[in-house]
Amino acid sequence: MKYDYISLYNANKAFLDKHPLLKRATVLLNPFLTAFVSICYAFFCLYALRQEILDPKAKVALLFVPALAFLTVTILRLAIERPRPYNENGANIQPIVKKCRADTKSFPSRHMACAAVIAVTFLRFLPWVGVLLLALSLVLAYTRFALGLHYPSDLLVGEGVGLMIGCLIFII
Secondary structure (H helix, E strand, O other): OOOOHHHHHHHHHHHHHHOHHHHHHHHHHHHHHHHHHHHHHHHHHHHHHHHOOOOHHHHHHHHHHHHHHHHHHHHHHHHHOOEOOOOOOOOOOOOOOOOOOOOOEOOOOHHHHHHHHHHHHHHHHOHHHHHHHHHHHHHHHHHHHHOOOOOHHHHHHHHHHHHHHHOHHHHO
8 A cells, every 4th residue: 555645634634624623723732732741841850850859860861861862853854854745845735834944854753752752751750741741742743744744754753763762761
């Protein structure tokens, strides 16, 4: 079975066009979930470092592992230089939203790598929050695809990189 991104995206877009409330929710969820995951991580870091609830190795892991995931994905994006689906060299789709920044690289997804690594970080220290964040990362993946910002492979690889690097938190 051949994978046809344009047909898949257009079918999803047509569905959202028929359901304006769901479309609006999808548009709003993208920045909300991104901010929510980041704020959860920032508050946990501040709390954990200030309250001295972690041993020194755990503190290093808490800060180092997510930074490593972000750096790894950034380097991969620079090396691969895959265009976003809405760019001329991409699939030439009409996105629901278009990124305002000049960041035209899409593979792998930094949003997904960061969401996944933060979720796995929480799994070590606050498992119930980690499970919630993993579920929210899947919702974020859908919004990133539905809005036309990423190919599904961008999202899968980003999530995979984040999960793999996040597992270092249990080793350190």
